[in-house]
Amino acid sequence: MTARLGGLLALAASALFVAAPAQGEEGAPRKGGTLTMARDSEPLTLNPIGAGDNGSIFMIVQVFDTLVETADAPLPQSALATGWTVSDDAKTWTFALREGVKFSNGDPLTCDDVKFSIDRFADPKVNTSYGGFGAAIAQTECAGPSSFVVKLKAPQGAFLDYLSTFIPSIVPKALYEKMGDKAFSEKPVGSGPFMVKEWVRGQRLVLERNPYYWKNGQPYLDQIVVNYVPDENTRMLKVESDEAQIATEVPYAQIERVAALDHVDVQIENVMAWDAVWFNSRKAPFNDPQVIRALNYATPKEAMLKTLMHGAGDIANHVIARVKYWDPAVEAYPYDLAKAKEALAKSSAPQGFALSCLIVAGDQFELQQAQILQSEWAKIGVTMEIQAVDTGTIWTRWGSGDENCFTFTGAGLSSDALSDDNLAVVFFDFTGGIESFWTGWNNKDAIALVKEADGTIDEEKRKAAFHKLQRLAMAEYPAVPLFFIKARTAVSDKVKGFKTLPVKWWNLEDVWLAP
Known part of the structure; x- marks a missing residue:
């Protein structure tokens, strides 16, 4: 094991989730309320396997969890896996699974669900669009209820990065097999902070709090209404009139005008x-x-x-x-x-x-x-x-x-x-x-x-x-x-804890509304 890899794994193995809610002038985060977003693109699917557009991906990550997640950090962080170890030849990875996690329908998330999801990710006949991401996986197994093992064909420098993408999101095996790909794409069930309440294609997606979410006290919001508003002028008018509290993709020519509004800030982030x-x-x-x-x-x-x-x-x-x-x-x-x-x-x-x-x-x-x-x-x-x-x-x-x-x-x-x-x-x-x-x-x-x-x-x-x-x-x-x-995001001053991650999506479980 190289010193570099050993350092990375020491960091990863010790990375346990600690809720760090955003603090604002109003103090501690408040629970409740509905956030309305005016978004430039809409989802085409809500199935992690088969999605390829940001309209879909940015919503999928609100509904599902992965073993490790991308956050505002230089390396993937722990999520459903609390830590992991790797063999000296960097080909066998053992993940310690978080205990007590449930899907949004109340069913427990098991190692069998993890294996099913990662096996689909590794199968190029299933994961047809991004088969290269899981191509190094040779075998998976559950070494116990909370121990998941992945064996690689060869060392893979981006293995954790691939696991942090939306594609290997953990899905409930029994329910997925019962519903089938198409039905699950329309009404998915995950272990993420939110679950799908309503989806009207071409109009809106409504998410509501997952009551079983494993991050203690989160999400803060009761509901998120994501309206599909492709016209940029209309999106800005929505946030200007407070019909929406967040509007994505502020037009370059309107940045100064929107930022000058008393109740709206334009967040420009790398x-x-x-x-x-x-x-x-x-x-x-x-x-x-x-x-x-x-x-x-x-x-x-x-x-x-x-x-x-x-x-x-x-x-x-x-x-x-x-x-x-x-x-x-x-x-x-x-x-x-x-x-x-x-x-x-x-x-x-x-x-x-x-x-x-x-x-x-x-x-x-x-x-x-x-x-x-x-x-x-x-x-x-x-x-x-x-x-x-x-x-x-x-x-x-x-x-x-x-x-x-x-x-x-x-x-x-x-x-x-x-x-x-x-x-x-x-x-x-x-x-x-x-x-x-x-x-x-x-x-x-x-x-x-x-x-x-x-x-x-x-x-x-x-x-x-x-x-x-x-x-x-x-x-x-x-x-x-x-x-x-x-x-470039227009954000109402009522919205707290909102930020854009380097991968361009948002952890909306961190967002709350001030009175």
Whole structure:
């Protein structure tokens, strides 16, 4: 066992949950009340296996628990597992399960439920979208009522990070098998702080307190009403009129106006999120790196950052978010029309080409951004048609493999774990489940680097592999990376304990309402 791993495990094994409720000017947290959120995206499913959009994920984490969880800390923290140990070869992990935990229907959470859930996570035939996350798991077993053992095929540097994602959420085995995937997706049962009271697709999701939640005294709220409000102006009016106490994704152009309201604060927080334009490399000419370079050089990111984002972000020098092993030394593409024309002249489409690109309807920033790209790319002979569609449609169409371009609001793209492995598997490992984020990018060097980083617990080796991967992705990947973005949330002064985690979701069990 290396000293580095030993230190990590010593920290993990001693990490027992201690409720640390947020304190405000009003003193101790108050129980009760209904919080209303105006949210930009809606869930497509509430089943941890099968979710892939932030609209779903951010609600799933309110309903379910995992063995370890992502918090505002550099490493995953204890959750349903109070601690864990690992063998000297880093291939056998033994988790001590928290005792007395119940699901929201009152049934006890057992080691069999944990095994069932982790086995589904490890089965690529079940976990089809994120099969790479659980691919290292060889076997699981219950060594006792409160002892769960996972045996890996080989050491995995991101094992705890993968367990902290939403996918291996613990579900009740007997109930899941009785209900089936589809029914459980509509009316799930978990051991998280809240449970589903009502879900009206296209309108709202209503959550209520789980009376059996294992964190003593939490959650504080009786109920959370999450309204789907895709129009950004309407969302801001909701929080301005106090129809909602939280509104997500404050438009850049309205940050100052909303923050100036007497009863509302705009929380701008660093998160692992970003914005980009993605291309389908199965279709010509997007399989040509020279075409992608031309589009990158023809994108005026500095001007867009200033005029559209009012400086509230950074130009991206990576195809994924700025996560643990991000290398600041990698250069972003500058705006250079001469280089753009030169790259296109060397490409398979030297005379230019036409494309259609999907964007999210109702998001003025994304529309303005797309219109700038449309205008600028026309200067090198690329004609772009903009198609604005709702979030559900955009995921369905892009995932079909039939589209040639899409961009998605920065609210929809973020890391689900603290290390790079999560996003690296999704975006760069063609064999990882969704064919490199449905771009079809099948690069053997990229796949090898993802597996090299994942297959070691040596931090320096992991960092070196991810730095190489970053440079390769910037040179070859079919995308135009745009900006690293920040969370921008309008929050009523009645709301206490609210914050955005680095993974961009929220622990709403910590939130309470002042009188």
